[in-house]
Amino acid sequence: MLARLAPLIFVLLWSSSFIAAKTGLRYLSPLLFVAIRLAACAIALVALMLVLRRSWQPIAGRQGLHCAVAGALLNAVGLMAPHVGLLMAPAAQIALVQSLTPLLTAAFGLVLLRERLRTGQWLGLALGLAGVGLVVGQAALESATRFQGLVLAFVGVIGLVAGTLYFGRFCRGVPLLPSATAQFLSASVVAALGAWLLEAPRADWTGGAIASIAWNTVMVSMGGMGLYFAMLARGTAAxxxxxxxxxxxxxxxxxxxxxxxxLSPLAVAGLVVASAGCWLVNAVPRAGGRAAG
Structure with a gap:
């Protein structure tokens, strides 16, 4: 039952992060927002490791370095650029650009992870790309600023894809809690450096700011990404x-x-097409069919 519900819970949590971030960015500069969120996750996970008396051995040496690289790509690069983009474009459109992640992951996964896809899954990935193209194309025609925001969202996609493939290649055998701890420690350092070097940090500590950071820290970064890595460890990256x-x-x-x-009618059409693509990629093959991966 949990295996069936995990993707739905992940989608709900990850979607809510755009809404919480959009609210939090009214009070905090984007890179500072990400740095605080990731640092809070890192502190919580270190505390959990100590309370549960988990061994640090799984992330000692090379394995710890691999997890750190995956975490910096997934959680730092994957969050910093789109958070800046949220200042320029609507939350739903930023989220739609991030749905390019499966297509790029599948393409590179064929080469790097030797994963295989069925014909129906390739069709699903193509539909997803078409849905994204509908919305991004419209945004590019309407506003240069909005298009810049979507380009930044795509930079985040590159981080997500690179981190996912790196995790799939080097980190699948590492226990979830030590792996997540190493990932968030490295990501928090990268995000803090980014906030220090790339922006003039701004913070207005209102209730909305605190609530948005708390939600994205506990429910999305820890809960959502925990589910993501659990699903990744048990299935293909695509x-x-x-x-x-x-x-x-x-x-x-x-x-x-x-x-x-x-949402415009064209945006609704793009979302419907992209969702159909997701269904095709995740569809369970009939008995006797060839499974992916």
Whole structure:
């Protein structure tokens, strides 16, 4: 049951992060927001390691370095650029660009992880790309600033893809808690350096700022990414990242209900096409069919 619910819970949590971040960025500069979020995760995980008396041996030496690299790519690069982009573009459109993650992961996974995809899964990935293209193309025509925000979101996609493939190649055998601890420690250092070097940090410590950081720290970074790595450890990179195709539609509904963001008919069409692509990639093959990966 938990295995079936995990993708749905992940999608809901990851989608909510865009709404919480959009709210938090009213009070905090984007890179500072990410640095605080990741540092809080790192501190919580170190404390959990100590309380549970877990061994640090699994992340000693080379394995710890591999986990640190994966964490810096996934959680630092993957979050910093899109958080800046959220200042320029709607949350739903940033989320939609991030749904390019499955397509790029599948393409590189064929070469680096030797994963195989069925014909239906390739069709699903193509539909997902078409759905993203509908919305991004419209945004590019409407506003140069919005397009810049979407380009930054794509930089985050590169971080997610690189981190996912690196994790799949080098970190699958590392226990989840030590692995996550090493990842968030490295990511928090990278994000802190980014906030120090690349922006003039701004903070207005209101209740909304604290609540948005708390939600994205506990529920998204720890809960959502924990589910993500658990799914990645048990399945192929392409199938795990295909869940990102469901994020834009969910984020759009949340943004409409909570932030008042509106969607054009073309954007709705793009979200529907992308969601159909996710279903195809995750569809379980019939008995006798060839499984992916």
């Amino acid at each position: 199938r795990t990242t295909a869940n990102f195709y469901l994020v834009p539609g969910t984020a759009a509904l949340l943004a409409w209900g909570l932030l008042g963001e509106r």
